[in-house]
Amino acid sequence: MTEMPSVKPEAFKVACSSCNLRELCLPVGLARADLDKLDTLVATRRTVSRGDTLFRSGDIFQSLYAVRTGFFKTCVSSEDGRDQVTGFQMAGELLGLDGISNDRHSCDAVALEDSQVCVIPYDQLEDLSREFTDLQHQFHKIMSREIVRDHGVMLLLGSMRAEERLAAFLLNLTQRLQARGFSASSLILRMTREEIGSYLGLKLETVSRTFSKFQDDGLLEVKQRHIRILDQPGLQLLVNGAAC
Amino acid sequence: MTEMPSVKPEAFKVACSSCNLRELCLPVGLARADLDKLDTLVATRRTVSRGDTLFRSGDIFQSLYAVRTGFFKTCVSSEDGRDQVTGFQMAGELLGLDGISNDRHSCDAVALEDSQVCVIPYDQLEDLSREFTDLQHQFHKIMSREIVRDHGVMLLLGSMRAEERLAAFLLNLTQRLQARGFSASSLILRMTREEIGSYLGLKLETVSRTFSKFQDDGLLEVKQRHIRILDQPGLQLLVNGAAC
Protein backbone atom coordinates (compact mmCIF):
# COMPACT_ATOMS: atom_id res chain seq x y z
CA MET A 1 0.00 0.00 0.00
CA THR A 2 2.84 2.36 0.78
CA GLU A 3 4.88 1.62 -2.29
CA MET A 4 1.96 1.91 -4.65
CA PRO A 5 0.31 5.30 -4.72
CA SER A 6 -2.88 5.34 -6.76
CA VAL A 7 -5.43 7.92 -7.80
CA LYS A 8 -7.99 6.61 -5.39
CA PRO A 9 -6.46 6.19 -1.98
CA GLU A 10 -8.80 3.33 -1.20
CA ALA A 11 -8.05 1.40 -4.40
CA PHE A 12 -4.94 -0.74 -4.75
CA LYS A 13 -3.70 -3.83 -6.54
CA VAL A 14 -4.53 -7.31 -5.41
CA ALA A 15 -4.16 -10.81 -6.79
CA CYS A 16 -6.62 -13.68 -6.55
CA SER A 17 -3.85 -16.10 -7.41
CA SER A 18 -2.07 -15.37 -4.18
CA CYS A 19 -5.11 -14.73 -2.01
CA ASN A 20 -5.55 -17.02 0.94
CA LEU A 21 -9.29 -17.05 0.33
CA ARG A 22 -9.03 -18.53 -3.15
CA GLU A 23 -10.37 -21.86 -1.94
CA LEU A 24 -13.55 -20.23 -0.64
CA CYS A 25 -14.16 -17.45 -3.11
CA LEU A 26 -14.77 -17.02 -6.81
CA PRO A 27 -11.52 -18.79 -7.84
CA VAL A 28 -12.50 -22.17 -6.40
CA GLY A 29 -11.32 -24.93 -8.65
CA LEU A 30 -9.77 -22.73 -11.32
CA ALA A 31 -6.59 -23.77 -13.10
CA ARG A 32 -3.44 -21.70 -12.79
CA ALA A 33 -3.90 -20.03 -16.18
CA ASP A 34 -7.45 -19.00 -15.34
CA LEU A 35 -6.30 -17.66 -12.02
CA ASP A 36 -3.77 -15.41 -13.68
CA LYS A 37 -6.51 -14.07 -15.91
CA LEU A 38 -8.70 -13.48 -12.92
CA ASP A 39 -5.95 -11.31 -11.47
CA THR A 40 -6.41 -8.89 -14.35
CA LEU A 41 -10.12 -8.74 -13.60
CA VAL A 42 -10.09 -8.25 -9.87
CA ALA A 43 -7.81 -5.30 -9.78
CA THR A 44 -8.87 -3.18 -6.86
CA ARG A 45 -9.99 -3.37 -3.31
CA ARG A 46 -12.20 -1.07 -1.40
CA THR A 47 -12.24 -0.35 2.30
CA VAL A 48 -15.56 0.05 4.08
CA SER A 49 -15.66 1.26 7.65
CA ARG A 50 -17.99 -0.22 10.20
CA GLY A 51 -21.45 1.21 9.73
CA ASP A 52 -20.85 2.40 6.18
CA THR A 53 -22.64 1.03 3.16
CA LEU A 54 -20.90 -0.70 0.30
CA PHE A 55 -23.92 -0.06 -1.89
CA ARG A 56 -27.52 0.94 -1.39
CA SER A 57 -30.79 -0.08 -2.91
CA GLY A 58 -31.24 1.97 -6.05
CA ASP A 59 -27.53 2.43 -6.77
CA ILE A 60 -26.39 1.66 -10.28
CA PHE A 61 -24.97 -1.84 -10.44
CA GLN A 62 -21.50 -2.16 -11.91
CA SER A 63 -19.54 -4.54 -9.78
CA LEU A 64 -19.78 -7.55 -7.59
CA TYR A 65 -17.79 -7.53 -4.38
CA ALA A 66 -15.96 -10.35 -2.68
CA VAL A 67 -15.52 -9.90 1.04
CA ARG A 68 -11.81 -9.98 1.77
CA THR A 69 -11.90 -9.13 5.45
CA GLY A 70 -14.70 -8.08 7.75
CA PHE A 71 -18.38 -8.75 7.93
CA PHE A 72 -21.48 -7.43 6.16
CA LYS A 73 -25.22 -7.56 6.32
CA THR A 74 -27.58 -7.11 3.39
CA CYS A 75 -31.09 -5.81 3.87
CA VAL A 76 -34.09 -5.06 1.73
CA SER A 77 -36.81 -2.64 2.64
CA SER A 78 -40.35 -2.07 1.43
CA GLU A 79 -41.94 1.27 0.62
CA ASP A 80 -43.32 1.56 4.12
CA GLY A 81 -40.25 1.51 6.34
CA ARG A 82 -40.32 -2.24 7.00
CA ASP A 83 -36.97 -3.82 6.49
CA GLN A 84 -35.50 -7.25 6.54
CA VAL A 85 -31.94 -8.49 6.85
CA THR A 86 -31.52 -11.00 4.02
CA GLY A 87 -28.07 -12.26 4.90
CA PHE A 88 -24.74 -11.90 6.65
CA GLN A 89 -21.59 -12.17 4.57
CA MET A 90 -18.10 -13.04 5.68
CA ALA A 91 -14.70 -13.49 4.02
CA GLY A 92 -14.85 -15.15 0.62
CA GLU A 93 -18.56 -14.51 0.07
CA LEU A 94 -19.95 -12.47 -2.80
CA LEU A 95 -22.07 -9.36 -2.53
CA GLY A 96 -24.17 -7.66 -5.16
CA LEU A 97 -25.68 -10.52 -7.15
CA ASP A 98 -29.08 -8.90 -6.75
CA GLY A 99 -27.97 -6.02 -8.95
CA ILE A 100 -27.67 -8.02 -12.16
CA SER A 101 -31.41 -8.31 -12.62
CA ASN A 102 -32.09 -4.60 -13.09
CA ASP A 103 -28.73 -2.92 -13.43
CA ARG A 104 -29.53 -1.49 -10.02
CA HIS A 105 -28.99 -2.84 -6.58
CA SER A 106 -32.13 -3.88 -4.77
CA CYS A 107 -30.70 -4.09 -1.28
CA ASP A 108 -28.28 -2.31 1.01
CA ALA A 109 -24.95 -3.83 1.99
CA VAL A 110 -23.66 -2.52 5.31
CA ALA A 111 -20.32 -3.29 6.92
CA LEU A 112 -20.76 -4.58 10.48
CA GLU A 113 -17.07 -4.11 11.15
CA ASP A 114 -14.23 -2.42 9.32
CA SER A 115 -13.98 -4.41 6.14
CA GLN A 116 -12.26 -4.78 2.83
CA VAL A 117 -13.79 -6.06 -0.38
CA CYS A 118 -12.34 -6.98 -3.77
CA VAL A 119 -14.09 -5.15 -6.59
CA ILE A 120 -15.16 -7.37 -9.50
CA PRO A 121 -16.34 -5.28 -12.47
CA TYR A 122 -19.34 -7.18 -13.71
CA ASP A 123 -19.03 -6.61 -17.44
CA GLN A 124 -15.46 -7.81 -17.32
CA LEU A 125 -16.52 -10.86 -15.40
CA GLU A 126 -19.01 -11.64 -18.15
CA ASP A 127 -16.31 -11.18 -20.77
CA LEU A 128 -13.88 -13.40 -18.98
CA SER A 129 -16.41 -16.10 -18.22
CA ARG A 130 -17.10 -16.35 -21.95
CA GLU A 131 -13.48 -17.31 -22.38
CA PHE A 132 -13.07 -19.64 -19.44
CA THR A 133 -15.54 -22.43 -18.97
CA ASP A 134 -14.47 -23.10 -15.43
CA LEU A 135 -14.94 -19.51 -14.36
CA GLN A 136 -18.31 -19.39 -16.01
CA HIS A 137 -19.39 -22.56 -14.29
CA GLN A 138 -18.06 -21.46 -10.93
CA PHE A 139 -19.93 -18.17 -11.19
CA HIS A 140 -23.16 -19.95 -12.02
CA LYS A 141 -22.67 -22.23 -9.06
CA ILE A 142 -22.26 -19.29 -6.76
CA MET A 143 -25.50 -17.72 -7.96
CA SER A 144 -27.31 -21.03 -7.67
CA ARG A 145 -25.93 -21.55 -4.18
CA GLU A 146 -27.38 -18.21 -3.19
CA ILE A 147 -30.78 -19.33 -4.46
CA VAL A 148 -30.53 -22.57 -2.50
CA ARG A 149 -29.49 -20.67 0.61
CA ASP A 150 -32.47 -18.34 0.22
CA HIS A 151 -34.79 -21.34 0.01
CA GLY A 152 -33.33 -22.58 3.27
CA VAL A 153 -34.08 -19.24 4.90
CA MET A 154 -37.65 -19.43 3.60
CA LEU A 155 -38.01 -22.84 5.22
CA LEU A 156 -36.72 -21.38 8.45
CA LEU A 157 -38.99 -18.34 8.33
CA GLY A 158 -42.00 -20.26 7.17
CA SER A 159 -42.00 -23.24 9.46
CA MET A 160 -39.62 -23.00 12.40
CA ARG A 161 -40.18 -21.66 15.88
CA ALA A 162 -37.99 -19.19 17.67
CA GLU A 163 -35.64 -21.68 19.30
CA GLU A 164 -35.23 -23.66 16.13
CA ARG A 165 -34.47 -20.52 14.16
CA LEU A 166 -31.80 -19.31 16.51
CA ALA A 167 -30.22 -22.75 16.76
CA ALA A 168 -30.12 -23.07 12.98
CA PHE A 169 -28.63 -19.61 12.72
CA LEU A 170 -25.85 -20.34 15.20
CA LEU A 171 -24.99 -23.65 13.60
CA ASN A 172 -24.85 -22.07 10.16
CA LEU A 173 -22.63 -19.29 11.44
CA THR A 174 -20.17 -21.57 13.21
CA GLN A 175 -19.99 -23.89 10.26
CA ARG A 176 -19.01 -21.03 7.97
CA LEU A 177 -16.53 -19.70 10.51
CA GLN A 178 -15.02 -23.14 10.89
CA ALA A 179 -14.51 -23.37 7.14
CA ARG A 180 -12.42 -20.21 7.53
CA GLY A 181 -10.25 -21.66 10.21
CA PHE A 182 -12.02 -20.30 13.27
CA SER A 183 -13.14 -22.23 16.28
CA ALA A 184 -16.28 -24.30 15.92
CA SER A 185 -17.36 -23.60 19.45
CA SER A 186 -16.53 -20.03 20.25
CA LEU A 187 -17.56 -16.94 18.33
CA ILE A 188 -18.17 -13.24 18.56
CA LEU A 189 -21.35 -11.97 17.01
CA ARG A 190 -20.77 -9.02 14.74
CA MET A 191 -24.42 -8.04 14.66
CA THR A 192 -26.93 -6.76 17.20
CA ARG A 193 -29.84 -8.73 18.60
CA GLU A 194 -32.09 -6.60 16.47
CA GLU A 195 -30.25 -7.57 13.28
CA ILE A 196 -30.36 -11.23 14.21
CA GLY A 197 -34.05 -10.82 14.92
CA SER A 198 -34.69 -9.16 11.59
CA TYR A 199 -32.90 -11.97 9.78
CA LEU A 200 -34.83 -14.63 11.69
CA GLY A 201 -38.22 -12.92 11.64
CA LEU A 202 -38.20 -12.33 15.40
CA LYS A 203 -38.12 -9.31 17.69
CA LEU A 204 -34.91 -8.50 19.50
CA GLU A 205 -36.46 -9.34 22.88
CA THR A 206 -37.28 -12.82 21.65
CA VAL A 207 -33.73 -13.31 20.41
CA SER A 208 -32.40 -12.20 23.77
CA ARG A 209 -34.76 -14.44 25.70
CA THR A 210 -33.92 -17.39 23.54
CA PHE A 211 -30.21 -16.85 24.13
CA SER A 212 -30.91 -16.82 27.85
CA LYS A 213 -32.94 -19.98 27.61
CA PHE A 214 -30.18 -21.75 25.69
CA GLN A 215 -27.81 -20.68 28.42
CA ASP A 216 -30.11 -22.01 31.14
CA ASP A 217 -30.40 -25.27 29.23
CA GLY A 218 -26.64 -25.61 29.12
CA LEU A 219 -26.43 -25.32 25.35
CA LEU A 220 -24.51 -22.04 25.26
CA GLU A 221 -22.55 -19.64 27.32
CA VAL A 222 -23.65 -16.13 26.41
CA LYS A 223 -21.81 -12.99 27.44
CA GLN A 224 -23.20 -10.19 25.35
CA ARG A 225 -21.80 -10.88 21.89
CA HIS A 226 -19.40 -13.58 23.01
CA ILE A 227 -20.92 -16.99 22.47
CA ARG A 228 -19.49 -20.33 23.45
CA ILE A 229 -21.25 -23.41 22.22
CA LEU A 230 -21.34 -26.04 24.94
CA ASP A 231 -23.61 -28.62 23.34
CA GLN A 232 -23.57 -28.59 19.58
CA PRO A 233 -25.50 -31.87 19.20
CA GLY A 234 -28.15 -30.36 21.42
CA LEU A 235 -28.55 -27.42 19.08
CA GLN A 236 -28.65 -29.74 16.10
CA LEU A 237 -31.39 -31.72 17.77
CA LEU A 238 -33.43 -28.57 18.15
CA VAL A 239 -33.14 -27.74 14.47
CA ASN A 240 -34.10 -31.20 13.38
CA GLY A 241 -37.12 -31.08 15.62
CA ALA A 242 -36.37 -34.44 17.23
CA ALA A 243 -38.11 -33.06 20.31
CA CYS A 244 -41.48 -33.37 18.56
CA MET B 1 -47.15 -34.63 -32.60
CA THR B 2 -48.82 -37.01 -35.02
CA GLU B 3 -46.54 -36.37 -37.97
CA MET B 4 -43.40 -36.59 -35.93
CA PRO B 5 -42.84 -39.91 -34.23
CA SER B 6 -39.88 -39.91 -31.82
CA VAL B 7 -38.21 -42.42 -29.56
CA LYS B 8 -39.68 -40.80 -26.48
CA PRO B 9 -43.39 -40.25 -26.97
CA GLU B 10 -43.30 -37.25 -24.66
CA ALA B 11 -40.40 -35.56 -26.45
CA PHE B 12 -40.93 -33.56 -29.61
CA LYS B 13 -39.52 -30.62 -31.50
CA VAL B 14 -40.18 -27.06 -30.51
CA ALA B 15 -38.83 -23.67 -31.46
CA CYS B 16 -38.20 -20.70 -29.21
CA SER B 17 -38.16 -18.44 -32.23
CA SER B 18 -41.81 -19.06 -32.91
CA CYS B 19 -42.95 -19.46 -29.32
CA ASN B 20 -45.54 -17.02 -28.11
CA LEU B 21 -43.79 -16.87 -24.75
CA ARG B 22 -40.53 -15.60 -26.15
CA GLU B 23 -41.12 -12.17 -24.68
CA LEU B 24 -41.44 -13.60 -21.18
CA CYS B 25 -39.00 -16.48 -21.22
CA LEU B 26 -35.32 -17.09 -21.74
CA PRO B 27 -35.26 -15.49 -25.23
CA VAL B 28 -36.21 -12.01 -24.02
CA GLY B 29 -34.34 -9.40 -26.00
CA LEU B 30 -32.37 -11.80 -28.18
CA ALA B 31 -31.63 -10.98 -31.80
CA ARG B 32 -32.98 -13.15 -34.58
CA ALA B 33 -29.68 -14.97 -35.09
CA ASP B 34 -29.39 -15.83 -31.41
CA LEU B 35 -32.95 -17.03 -31.41
CA ASP B 36 -32.24 -19.47 -34.19
CA LYS B 37 -29.32 -20.81 -32.21
CA LEU B 38 -31.52 -21.16 -29.18
CA ASP B 39 -33.82 -23.36 -31.24
CA THR B 40 -31.03 -25.89 -31.56
CA LEU B 41 -30.60 -25.88 -27.79
CA VAL B 42 -34.18 -26.17 -26.66
CA ALA B 43 -35.07 -29.21 -28.64
CA THR B 44 -37.61 -31.13 -26.63
CA ARG B 45 -40.64 -30.72 -24.49
CA ARG B 46 -41.87 -32.83 -21.68
CA THR B 47 -45.38 -33.34 -20.46
CA VAL B 48 -46.08 -33.52 -16.75
CA SER B 49 -49.49 -34.52 -15.48
CA ARG B 50 -51.13 -32.83 -12.58
CA GLY B 51 -49.67 -34.15 -9.35
CA ASP B 52 -46.53 -35.57 -10.97
CA THR B 53 -43.05 -34.26 -10.25
CA LEU B 54 -40.81 -32.75 -12.89
CA PHE B 55 -37.82 -33.41 -10.64
CA ARG B 56 -37.21 -34.22 -7.02
CA SER B 57 -34.72 -33.16 -4.46
CA GLY B 58 -31.66 -35.35 -4.86
CA ASP B 59 -32.15 -36.00 -8.59
CA ILE B 60 -29.13 -35.44 -10.79
CA PHE B 61 -29.29 -32.01 -12.38
CA GLN B 62 -28.95 -31.91 -16.13
CA SER B 63 -31.49 -29.49 -17.47
CA LEU B 64 -33.39 -26.38 -16.73
CA TYR B 65 -37.04 -26.30 -17.63
CA ALA B 66 -39.13 -23.47 -18.99
CA VAL B 67 -42.82 -23.75 -18.26
CA ARG B 68 -44.67 -23.77 -21.55
CA THR B 69 -48.18 -24.42 -20.31
CA GLY B 70 -49.52 -25.24 -16.88
CA PHE B 71 -48.52 -24.43 -13.37
CA PHE B 72 -45.94 -25.71 -10.89
CA LYS B 73 -44.93 -25.42 -7.30
CA THR B 74 -41.43 -25.94 -5.93
CA CYS B 75 -40.85 -27.08 -2.38
CA VAL B 76 -37.92 -27.82 -0.15
CA SER B 77 -38.05 -30.10 2.85
CA SER B 78 -35.84 -30.60 5.87
CA GLU B 79 -34.70 -33.93 7.31
CA ASP B 80 -37.62 -33.95 9.71
CA GLY B 81 -40.68 -33.92 7.48
CA ARG B 82 -41.14 -30.13 7.54
CA ASP B 83 -41.62 -28.71 4.11
CA GLN B 84 -41.99 -25.32 2.55
CA VAL B 85 -43.34 -24.21 -0.79
CA THR B 86 -40.68 -21.88 -2.20
CA GLY B 87 -42.53 -20.70 -5.27
CA PHE B 88 -45.23 -21.10 -7.88
CA GLN B 89 -44.20 -21.05 -11.53
CA MET B 90 -46.31 -20.26 -14.55
CA ALA B 91 -45.76 -20.04 -18.31
CA GLY B 92 -42.42 -18.55 -19.30
CA GLU B 93 -40.78 -19.09 -15.91
CA LEU B 94 -37.69 -21.22 -15.36
CA LEU B 95 -37.42 -24.23 -13.09
CA GLY B 96 -34.33 -25.98 -11.81
CA LEU B 97 -31.86 -23.17 -11.14
CA ASP B 98 -31.26 -24.62 -7.69
CA GLY B 99 -29.63 -27.65 -9.29
CA ILE B 100 -26.59 -25.84 -10.65
CA SER B 101 -24.97 -25.43 -7.26
CA ASN B 102 -24.47 -29.13 -6.56
CA ASP B 103 -25.25 -30.97 -9.78
CA ARG B 104 -28.29 -32.18 -7.89
CA HIS B 105 -31.68 -30.66 -7.42
CA SER B 106 -32.40 -29.42 -3.93
CA CYS B 107 -36.15 -29.08 -4.22
CA ASP B 108 -39.14 -30.82 -5.74
CA ALA B 109 -41.04 -29.39 -8.68
CA VAL B 110 -44.65 -30.58 -8.82
CA ALA B 111 -47.19 -29.85 -11.54
CA LEU B 112 -50.37 -28.36 -10.09
CA GLU B 113 -52.16 -28.92 -13.37
CA ASP B 114 -51.37 -30.82 -16.55
CA SER B 115 -48.35 -29.01 -17.88
CA GLN B 116 -45.72 -28.89 -20.54
CA VAL B 117 -42.13 -27.73 -20.14
CA CYS B 118 -39.33 -27.03 -22.59
CA VAL B 119 -36.17 -28.92 -21.69
CA ILE B 120 -33.00 -26.84 -21.69
CA PRO B 121 -29.89 -29.02 -21.37
CA TYR B 122 -27.71 -27.08 -19.01
CA ASP B 123 -24.28 -27.85 -20.41
CA GLN B 124 -25.45 -26.79 -23.84
CA LEU B 125 -26.83 -23.59 -22.38
CA GLU B 126 -23.43 -22.87 -20.90
CA ASP B 127 -21.78 -23.58 -24.26
CA LEU B 128 -24.16 -21.36 -26.12
CA SER B 129 -23.98 -18.53 -23.64
CA ARG B 130 -20.23 -18.45 -24.13
CA GLU B 131 -20.90 -17.65 -27.77
CA PHE B 132 -23.73 -15.19 -27.35
CA THR B 133 -23.30 -12.28 -25.01
CA ASP B 134 -26.97 -11.47 -25.00
CA LEU B 135 -27.99 -14.98 -24.03
CA GLN B 136 -25.37 -15.06 -21.32
CA HIS B 137 -26.57 -11.77 -19.93
CA GLN B 138 -30.20 -12.75 -20.11
CA PHE B 139 -29.51 -15.96 -18.24
CA HIS B 140 -27.66 -14.11 -15.52
CA LYS B 141 -30.53 -11.69 -15.21
CA ILE B 142 -32.95 -14.52 -14.73
CA MET B 143 -30.87 -16.02 -11.94
CA SER B 144 -30.47 -12.64 -10.31
CA ARG B 145 -34.18 -12.00 -10.57
CA GLU B 146 -34.81 -15.22 -8.72
CA ILE B 147 -32.53 -14.03 -5.93
CA VAL B 148 -34.35 -10.71 -5.74
CA ARG B 149 -37.68 -12.48 -5.68
CA ASP B 150 -36.50 -14.70 -2.84
CA HIS B 151 -35.47 -11.64 -0.86
CA GLY B 152 -38.96 -10.28 -1.32
CA VAL B 153 -40.41 -13.49 0.06
CA MET B 154 -38.07 -13.25 3.05
CA LEU B 155 -39.36 -9.76 3.70
CA LEU B 156 -42.88 -11.08 3.54
CA LEU B 157 -42.20 -14.04 5.82
CA GLY B 158 -40.09 -12.06 8.22
CA SER B 159 -42.16 -8.98 8.76
CA MET B 160 -45.71 -9.14 7.42
CA ARG B 161 -48.90 -10.25 9.11
CA ALA B 162 -51.37 -12.73 7.69
CA GLU B 163 -53.54 -10.24 5.82
CA GLU B 164 -50.57 -8.46 4.36
CA ARG B 165 -49.05 -11.72 3.21
CA LEU B 166 -52.15 -12.91 1.45
CA ALA B 167 -52.76 -9.53 -0.16
CA ALA B 168 -49.17 -9.42 -1.42
CA PHE B 169 -49.52 -12.94 -2.74
CA LEU B 170 -52.71 -12.18 -4.66
CA LEU B 171 -51.31 -9.00 -6.14
CA ASN B 172 -48.15 -10.76 -7.26
CA LEU B 173 -50.15 -13.55 -8.81
CA THR B 174 -52.52 -11.28 -10.72
CA GLN B 175 -49.67 -9.14 -11.92
CA ARG B 176 -47.92 -12.15 -13.41
CA LEU B 177 -51.14 -13.43 -14.91
CA GLN B 178 -51.83 -10.05 -16.41
CA ALA B 179 -48.40 -10.03 -18.06
CA ARG B 180 -49.55 -13.23 -19.75
CA GLY B 181 -52.74 -11.74 -21.08
CA PHE B 182 -55.14 -12.88 -18.39
CA SER B 183 -57.58 -10.74 -16.50
CA ALA B 184 -56.18 -8.60 -13.73
CA SER B 185 -59.25 -9.06 -11.59
CA SER B 186 -60.38 -12.63 -11.96
CA LEU B 187 -58.37 -15.75 -11.41
CA ILE B 188 -58.55 -19.40 -10.56
CA LEU B 189 -56.13 -20.63 -7.95
CA ARG B 190 -54.25 -23.70 -9.04
CA MET B 191 -53.09 -24.53 -5.54
CA THR B 192 -54.80 -25.58 -2.32
CA ARG B 193 -55.15 -23.42 0.78
CA GLU B 194 -52.52 -25.58 2.38
CA GLU B 195 -50.02 -24.84 -0.40
CA ILE B 196 -50.73 -21.14 -0.20
CA GLY B 197 -50.27 -21.38 3.54
CA SER B 198 -46.97 -23.18 3.22
CA TYR B 199 -45.69 -20.54 0.83
CA LEU B 200 -46.82 -17.72 3.10
CA GLY B 201 -45.81 -19.30 6.39
CA LEU B 202 -49.41 -19.68 7.55
CA LYS B 203 -51.74 -22.56 8.33
CA LEU B 204 -54.48 -23.41 5.86
CA GLU B 205 -57.18 -22.33 8.32
CA THR B 206 -55.61 -18.91 8.56
CA VAL B 207 -55.52 -18.62 4.78
CA SER B 208 -59.16 -19.60 4.58
CA ARG B 209 -60.17 -17.19 7.32
CA THR B 210 -58.26 -14.37 5.70
CA PHE B 211 -59.98 -15.03 2.37
CA SER B 212 -63.30 -14.84 4.18
CA LYS B 213 -62.32 -11.61 5.88
CA PHE B 214 -61.28 -10.07 2.57
CA GLN B 215 -64.65 -11.08 1.21
CA ASP B 216 -66.48 -9.52 4.17
CA ASP B 217 -64.44 -6.37 3.68
CA GLY B 218 -65.49 -6.18 0.05
CA LEU B 219 -61.99 -6.68 -1.28
CA LEU B 220 -62.61 -10.01 -2.95
CA GLU B 221 -65.26 -12.39 -4.06
CA VAL B 222 -64.20 -15.89 -3.10
CA LYS B 223 -65.86 -19.05 -4.35
CA GLN B 224 -63.55 -21.91 -3.55
CA ARG B 225 -60.67 -21.43 -5.95
CA HIS B 226 -62.38 -18.79 -8.03
CA ILE B 227 -61.27 -15.36 -6.95
CA ARG B 228 -62.50 -12.03 -8.18
CA ILE B 229 -60.68 -8.94 -7.06
CA LEU B 230 -63.14 -6.16 -6.29
CA ASP B 231 -60.82 -3.59 -4.75
CA GLN B 232 -57.26 -3.80 -5.93
CA PRO B 233 -56.19 -0.48 -4.39
CA GLY B 234 -57.56 -1.77 -1.10
CA LEU B 235 -55.30 -4.80 -1.29
CA GLN B 236 -52.36 -2.64 -2.24
CA LEU B 237 -53.01 -0.47 0.78
CA LEU B 238 -52.87 -3.53 3.01
CA VAL B 239 -49.49 -4.55 1.65
CA ASN B 240 -48.02 -1.12 2.02
CA GLY B 241 -49.20 -0.98 5.59
CA ALA B 242 -50.81 2.42 5.20
CA ALA B 243 -53.14 1.33 7.98
CA CYS B 244 -50.32 1.75 10.52
Place this chain on the structure above:
DNA sequence: CGCGAGCTTGATGCCGATCAATGCATGTGG
Protein backbone atom coordinates in the same frame (compact mmCIF):
# COMPACT_ATOMS: atom_id res chain seq x y z
C1' DC C 1 -18.09 10.11 35.49
C1' DG C 2 -22.14 10.04 33.11
C1' DC C 3 -24.24 9.31 28.77
C1' DG C 4 -26.25 6.32 25.33
C1' DA C 5 -26.54 2.20 22.58
C1' DG C 6 -27.49 -2.24 23.13
C1' DC C 7 -28.99 -6.10 26.09
C1' DT C 8 -31.83 -8.43 29.61
C1' DT C 9 -35.99 -9.46 31.99
C1' DG C 10 -40.82 -9.07 33.47
C1' DA C 11 -45.97 -8.40 32.68
C1' DT C 12 -49.57 -8.46 29.53
C1' DG C 13 -52.10 -9.05 25.24
C1' DC C 14 -52.96 -10.46 20.63
C1' DC C 15 -52.38 -13.01 16.35
C1' DG C 16 -52.32 -17.08 14.41
C1' DA C 17 -51.93 -22.22 15.61
C1' DT C 18 -54.43 -25.98 17.03
C1' DC C 19 -58.32 -28.94 17.67
C1' DA C 20 -62.73 -30.11 16.09
C1' DA C 21 -66.95 -30.17 13.51
C1' DT C 22 -69.43 -29.18 9.39
C1' DG C 23 -70.03 -28.02 4.55
C1' DC C 24 -69.26 -28.58 -0.29
C1' DA C 25 -67.72 -30.53 -4.70
C1' DT C 26 -66.22 -34.47 -7.26
C1' DG C 27 -65.98 -39.19 -8.28
C1' DT C 28 -67.05 -44.15 -7.79
C1' DG C 29 -69.51 -48.24 -7.45
C1' DG C 30 -73.79 -50.56 -6.30
Place this chain on the structure above:
DNA sequence: CCACATGCATTGATCGGCATCAAGCTCGCG
Protein backbone atom coordinates in the same frame (compact mmCIF):
# COMPACT_ATOMS: atom_id res chain seq x y z
C1' DC D 1 -79.52 -42.30 -9.75
C1' DC D 2 -78.38 -42.36 -5.19
C1' DA D 3 -75.22 -43.61 -1.30
C1' DC D 4 -71.00 -43.08 0.10
C1' DA D 5 -66.19 -41.94 0.20
C1' DT D 6 -62.69 -38.58 -0.37
C1' DG D 7 -60.31 -34.34 -0.64
C1' DC D 8 -60.63 -29.65 0.16
C1' DA D 9 -62.65 -25.52 2.36
C1' DT D 10 -65.05 -23.07 5.95
C1' DT D 11 -66.06 -21.81 10.60
C1' DG D 12 -65.96 -21.92 15.66
C1' DA D 13 -63.63 -22.41 20.29
C1' DT D 14 -59.57 -22.48 22.72
C1' DC D 15 -54.65 -22.15 23.50
C1' DG D 16 -49.89 -20.78 23.24
C1' DG D 17 -45.87 -18.41 21.39
C1' DC D 18 -44.22 -14.37 20.33
C1' DA D 19 -44.96 -9.27 20.16
C1' DT D 20 -45.51 -5.37 22.73
C1' DC D 21 -44.82 -2.29 26.46
C1' DA D 22 -41.97 -1.10 30.21
C1' DA D 23 -38.25 -1.06 33.45
C1' DG D 24 -33.55 -1.81 34.68
C1' DC D 25 -28.88 -3.34 33.44
C1' DT D 26 -24.07 -3.49 31.12
C1' DC D 27 -20.46 -1.78 28.85
C1' DG D 28 -17.82 1.19 25.93
C1' DC D 29 -16.68 5.86 25.17
C1' DG D 30 -16.42 10.91 25.04
